Amino acid sequence: MDARLRRVNKEITDCKNDKTSNVKIDLVDESPFHLKGTFPGPEGTPYEGGTFEVDIVIPESYPFQPVKMKFITKVYHPNVSSASGAICLDILKDAWSPVLTLKSTLISLQSLLCSPEPNDPQDAEVAKHYMTSRSSFEETARYWTRIYAGGPADESKSGQDPVAIAGLEKAHVDRFEALGFPRDKVIDVLRRLNYRGKNVTQITDDTIVEKLLS
Amino acid sequence: MSSDYEYDDDDYYDDEDMIDGTQDDDEISDDDMDIADDIKSAAKGKLKSYEVDYDSLSQSEVEKHIRDDTEHICGILGVDLSTAQLLLRHLKWNKERLIEAYMDNPSKVLVDAGVALTESHSQPQAAPIRTQSSSSSGSNSRRPTRSSSKLIPSRSSRSSPTSPTTSYSIPKPLKASKSIQHFLCPICFDDDPALRTLSLDCEHTYCSGCWTAYVVSKVRDEGEHCIRCMEEKCQLVAPDNFIQSILVPEPGAPVGDPTEEAENAKVWARFQELLIRYFVSCNRDLKFCPYPSCTNTVSCPSASSKLSLTSVVPIVSCGARGIGGQDEQLSQSQGRLGALQGKEHKFCFGCPIEADHRPVICAVAKMWMKKCRDDSETANWIKSNTKECTNCQSTIEKNGGCNHMTCKKCKHEFCWVCMGPWSEHGTQWYSCNRYDEKAGQEARDSQSRSRASLERYLHYYNRWANHEQSAKLSLDLYAKTEKKMEEMQITSALTWIEVQFMKKAVEELDKCRQTLKWTYAMAYYLAKGNEKELFEDNQRDLEQAVEQLSELIESPIEPENIPTLRQQVTNKTVYVAKRNEIVLEDTANGFLDGRWKWNASVDGFDDPDPSLIAF
Numbered sequence: 001m002d003a004r005l006r007r008v009n010k011e012i013t014d015c016k017n018d019k020t021s022n023v024k025i026d027l028v029d030e031s032p033f034h035l036k037g038t039f040p041g042p043e044g045t046p047y048e049g050g051t052f053e054v055d056i057v058i059p060e061s062y063p064f065q066p067v068k069m070k071f072i073t074k075v076y077h078p079n080v081s082s083a084s085g086a087i088c089l090d091i092l093k094d095a096w097s098p099v100l101t102l103k104s105t106l107i108s109l110q111s112l113l114c115s116p117e118p119n120d121p122q123d124a125e126v127a128k129h130y131m132t133s134r135s136s137f138e139e140t141a142r143y144w145t146r147i148y149a150g151g152p153a154d155e156s157k158s159g160q161d162p163v164a165i166a167g168l169e170k171a172h173v174d175r176f177e178a179l180g181f182p183r184d185k186v187i188d189v190l191r192r193l194n195y196r197g198k199n200v201t202q203i204t205d206d207t208i209v210e211k212l213l214s
Numbered sequence: 215m216s217s218d219y220e221y222d223d224d225d226y227y228d229d230e231d232m233i234d235g236t237q238d239d240d241e242i243s244d245d246d247m248d249i250a251d252d253i254k255s256a257a258k259g260k261l262k263s264y265e266v267d268y269d270s271l272s273q274s275e276v277e278k279h280i281r282d283d284t285e286h287i288c289g290i291l292g293v294d295l296s297t298a299q300l301l302l303r304h305l306k307w308n309k310e311r312l313i314e315a316y317m318d319n320p321s322k323v324l325v326d327a328g329v330a331l332t333e334s335h336s337q338p339q340a341a342p343i344r345t346q347s348s349s350s351s352g353s354n355s356r357r358p359t360r361s362s363s364k365l366i367p368s369r370s371s372r373s374s375p376t377s378p379t380t381s382y383s384i385p386k387p388l389k390a391s392k393s394i395q396h397f398l399c400p401i402c403f404d405d406d407p408a409l410r411t412l413s414l415d416c417e418h419t420y421c422s423g424c425w426t427a428y429v430v431s432k433v434r435d436e437g438e439h440c441i442r443c444m445e446e447k448c449q450l451v452a453p454d455n456f457i458q459s460i461l462v463p464e465p466g467a468p469v470g471d472p473t474e475e476a477e478n479a480k481v482w483a484r485f486q487e488l489l490i491r492y493f494v495s496c497n498r499d500l501k502f503c504p505y506p507s508c509t510n511t512v513s514c515p516s517a518s519s520k521l522s523l524t525s526v527v528p529i530v531s532c533g534a535r536g537i538g539g540q541d542e543q544l545s546q547s548q549g550r551l552g553a554l555q556g557k558e559h560k561f562c563f564g565c566p567i568e569a570d571h572r573p574v575i576c577a578v579a580k581m582w583m584k585k586c587r588d589d590s591e592t593a594n595w596i597k598s599n600t601k602e603c604t605n606c607q608s609t610i611e612k613n614g615g616c617n618h619m620t621c622k623k624c625k626h627e628f629c630w631v632c633m634g635p636w637s638e639h640g641t642q643w644y645s646c647n648r649y650d651e652k653a654g655q656e657a658r659d660s661q662s663r664s665r666a667s668l669e670r671y672l673h674y675y676n677r678w679a680n681h682e683q684s685a686k687l688s689l690d691l692y693a694k695t696e697k698k699m700e701e702m703q704i705t706s707a708l709t710w711i712e713v714q715f716m717k718k719a720v721e722e723l724d725k726c727r728q729t730l731k732w733t734y735a736m737a738y739y740l741a742k743g744n745e746k747e748l749f750e751d752n753q754r755d756l757e758q759a760v761e762q763l764s765e766l767i768e769s770p771i772e773p774e775n776i777p778t779l780r781q782q783v784t785n786k787t788v789y790v791a792k793r794n795e796i797v798l799e800d801t802a803n804g805f806l807d808g809r810w811k812w813n814a815s816v817d818g819f820d821d822p823d824p825s826l827i828a829f
Contacts, residue, residue, distance in 0.1 A: 003402040003423065010403045063401055064431035097446035098401045098428055099418075 004062055008032050008102075015103050023106045025056070033058040036072070037106045041149065042114045046141035047075070050149025054109060055085070056102060066096035067105060076137075076144040076167075078118040078127035082194075087112075088122035125197045129167065140167030166191040172200070181212045262795070264572055264802035266526055268514035268563065270533035273490060276500075276511050280493050283309060291316050296453035301327045303440065303489075307496040328442060328451030399424055401444065412460070414452060418445040425460050426478065433481050439488040457485055503532035504568050505559045510534050514563045524818035525805040527572045528563035535559065570728050573801030574736040577817040582735035586675065598668050604628055604635075674738040681731035684764075688724045691767070695720050698771060705773040708780075715780055719767055719787045726760045726794045733797060741811040741822060745804070752800055756793040763790050 009032060015025045024038040035056040041047030053072040059065050069092060071085035079088045091100060091108055100108075121127030130137045143166060145151035163173050168190050176186040189211045193203055261267060271279070287298040290313060304327035305312040316323045398405045399421040413419040420428075424444070429452075432438045441457065443450040461482040463475060487509070494500045494511050498518040503510045510532035517528030535558055561568045565576035567583070574582070600611045603619075605626035610619065617630040627636035699713040733753045740746040763786040771779070804810050815821045 003404070003427070006404070007402055061427075061431045061435060064428045065435065091446075095447075097448075098420075098424065098444045099446050 004058070004060075005032065007063060008058055011102050014101075018103070021103065021107065023103050023110070025102055025106075028055075033062075035102070037069070037102065037109075039106050039110050041145060041151070042110055045114055046138045047077075047113045047145050047149070047151075049151040050145035052109075052113075052149055054106060063098040063100075066092050066100075067102060068092075069105065069109070074144060074148040075113070076126060076141040077113060078116045078121045078123060078130045079112060080126075081122050082126055083123075086122060088117075088120060125194075125199070128197055136164050136167060139164045143167070162187055167196060176208060176212065179209070179212075185212060262799060262802075263806065264527065264798040266514055266516050266528045266530065266563070268512055268516075268528070268530040270531070271500075271511045271513055273487075273509040273511075276490050276494065280490070283307065287312065291320075296455055297324075297329050300329050300451055300453060303492065304328070307493055325449070328440070328449050397421075412456075414443050414450045414456065416443055416445065416448050416450045418443050418448055420444055422460065429457055429460050429485075430478065430481050433485045433488065437488060439485060439492055454489075458482060461485070501530075501563050503534065503559050504561050504566070505532070505534070508532060508534050508559055510559070512563060517563045521818065523564040523576050525575070525808075526564075527575055527802070527805075529560060529570045529572055530563045531561075532559040571732045571735075572729060573798050574732045575805060577819075578739050578812070579732065579735060581814065581816070582678075582738065585671070586678075595668065601630070601633065604633055671738070674734045678731055678734040681727045681734070685724060685727045685731065688720065688727070691720055691723075695767065701771060702776060705771070706776045708776070712780075715784050715787070716767065719763060719783050722787050722791050722794075723760060723763055723767070726756060726790055729794055729797055730757055730760060733801075736801070739812050739814055739816070741813045743811065745809055745811065749801070749804075752793075752797045756790070756797050759786065759790045759793050762786060 012025050012027075012032070012035070015021075015023060022040055026036045026038070028034045028036050035058070037054040037056050039052055039054075041050040041052060050073070052075065055070050055072050057068040059068060070087055071080055074082065074085070076082060080086070087109065089108065089112055091097075091105060116127075116130060118127040118130045126137075129140070142151065162184075163170050166187050168187065172190060172195060173183065173186050176190070177183050189208060193199070193208065193211065195203060195208070284295060284298045284302060287293070287302060287309060288295055291298065291301070293301070301312055301316070301323060302309070304323070305315065312323070396405055396407070397409060397411060397419070399409065399411070401420055401424040404421055404423070410422045411419045412422050412425050428444055429441055432441050441452045442448065443452070461478045463470065490509075490511075491502060494502050499513050499515040500511050501514070503512065512530045512532050514528050514530055516522060517526055522528075560570050562571060562576060562579075565580060567576070567579055571579040596609060600609045602609055603621040603624065603626055605628075606621060606624035608621065608623045610621065612619070612630055618627065618636055619630050620627050628634065629636055695716050699710075699716050702708055702713045702716075703710060730753070733749075733756075737746065737750060737753065740749060763783070766779070766783050766786055769779070801810075812819060812822050
């Protein structure tokens with residue numbers, strides 16, 4: 001039998017039989033070389049409670065070349081692109097070893113969520129947010145976990161400032177609120193436009209007002 | 215470096231005769247051809263100012279260099295050959311740095327280089343290869359290899375690495391292990407008891423099939439020569455003999471799948487090539503021949519520093535001809551195709567241009583190539599041929615009709631001549647008497663400036679492209695000339711040797727066109743002044759001579775004229791060769807004396823005087 005197929009089949013079976021880890025691997029279609037990995041967000045992090053899905057493509061020369069993985073679930077993390085889900089992790093590139101498995105790689109992703117590497121970022125905007133204001137970053141990450149990864153609504157934080165949760169700046173929200181728009185709507189629009197960092201200079205006020213009016 | 219470029223008084227004296235242009239062509243006799251040859255052979259011993267000293271090395275010669283370096287290190291550091299190889303590769307073949315670092319802290323260097331460490335690394339010895347390698351995947355090849363386990367110490371690979379039997383001295387990076395209990399390859403999950411397993415000193419054991427697939431993938435797909443153990447974070451590097459044992463079956467080994475073996479042999483050859491390429495790339499004095507499938511290397515120490523490239527144009531030739539080492543014989547029999555295949559592998563040592571770009575130095579040649587490639591000239595064309603609507607700024611090309619323009623986009627009406635609004639023209643339709651209107655004048659000024667700069671560029675570019683085109687056509691010319699030479703032998707009493715003058719002329723022509731082509735790139739960037747005028751005088755003389763010779767060669771042959779033609783062509787060839795020498799020599803000397811000034815900023819030169827900037 002083809003060594004690659006044998007190996008992938010074994011990996012999938014092993015993962016199914018392993019009750020201790022909560023990593024799951026499922027087929028996407030008939031092919032055993034296109035898979036979907038699922039793991040829960042690590043405890044004690046803003047990702048806790050969320051369920052994260054990863055797209056897995058097994059290349060022709062697997063396991064001698066690394067698997068291709070990217071997040072399907074949107075994740076707010078310095079090493080994960082907030083737009084495409086692309087992951088910056090050494091073992092998915094040059095530090096790959098044929099001994100690593102799909103399961104161990106997914107566990108590595110899980111631990112990447114625990115310990116971000118903001119100095120080697122995939123998403124510079126998110127990394128900047130992480131570096132400048134950790135608590136605000138964590139609010140946003142938790143918010144994304146709740147919205148995109150099915151995380152729990154955070155009751156204890158219900159009294160928290162919705163502006164910080166959306167990862168926005170109070171001054172920006174106030175400015176548009178002063179124009180006579182309802183605060184909720186301003187927060188919603190600015191969040192959808194990703195009004196942060198460099199975007200603040202790139203998105204004109206006109207665009208925002210247009211969105212607010214629509 | 216300058217000592218390599220001695221001024222050759224005798225040659226220059228000859229040249230001066232030519233410069234004043236009084237030389238009568240008729241004075242040159244047939245013998246001059248021989249003189250030209252003499253000059254050439256003299257040049258071999260003594261370099262002209264436009265030539266660089268270089269050496270061509272074949273793959274085996276480079277291998278010898280590598281071996282010498284490695285053995286040198288073996289001797290000094292007292293390590294075995296494969297360790298020395300890994301150490302040298304780790305420190306980019308810098309022997310001095312390696313010796314220094316090794317003397318400072320040998321164990322650190324050994325670990326960093328991916329050579330395993332044990333307590334007793336003082337006794338160098340050759341690494342014994344105790345495995346028989348085979349291409350592993352076919353089950354029929356596995357069975358017989360089992361017998362080879364006799365060669366292997368009766369010891370499980372899984373035995374504790376701390377047991378005394380496993381403490382190897384460093385130079386023993388390779389070891390075969392044979393599992394007695396059920397071995398399960400952690401990569402392919404194969405547990406066939408006949409599985410042959412291998413590991414480096416680190417005891418990370420995998421089946422030979424996985425090792426082969428891994429090495430093949432690294433070498434073929436990634437072009438990687440530094441192959442580490444497959445274990446995660448294991449830094450041990452597989453030495454060459456280990457790679458070889460994986461890819462090349464030893465004599466007497468069971469025969470595996472022949473196609474796979476052939477494939478693996480190719481990978482092994484590729485691996486060796488990668489090692490040589492790496493060595494060459496680490497050494498500033500060496501450069502790999504860029505011609506397809508040529509494996510020669512050129513050594514040119516005089517052009518290894520960036521600074522030297524401001525005064526030298528290091529055109530070298532690797533010594534090979536044709537494609538993939540096909541020899542010249544082929545070229546003589548096959549005309550056009552042959553001419554192409556027989557071409558010398560000439561390239562520039564200092565930059566990636568794969569041609570002779572003398573007399574112009576690398577930095578300027580690069581600027582020129584970039585300029586020719588750039589879209590900036592498209593923009594220039596738009597600037598010169600179009601105008602912008604004064605109202606909405608859309609670009610408009612006027613391709614006919616009257617001067618009363620109506621912008622398609624914004625319906626603004628204006629006059630094409632003065633660019634002012636049409637309404638100001640009152641009732642004087644179709645004639646603009648408002649030529650000096652201020653608004654119109656500004657628009658016209660900027661337009662004429664960009665037009666002048668475009669014209670200047672086109673002047674040089676057209677001539678450059680023209681010579682390039684002619685050089686391309688020279689392949690046809692080769693073929694045609696060969697036919698003519700045959701014809702001449704039939705119609706006159708000349709022998710094959712005697713009609714060679716035609717071939718010589720064509721070759722010379724090709725060379726001169728190459729020079730001429732690049733003189734236009736040079737002239738484009740030369741700052742105005744006497745030096746540039748002298749340069750252009752030399753350029754003109756060469757160009758004239760080249761065109762005359764070109765015409766002579768292409769003129770029809772009439773039997774009664776052959777002796778005259780032969781004389782004329784021979785004379786002209788010598789003259790053209792000399793003119794070419796003058797241009798090359800004078801330019802090269804100019805670089806050495808720092809005579810040339812540019813109208814644009816060039817790497818390694820002072821920024822140009824603002825008054826000299828021409829565009």
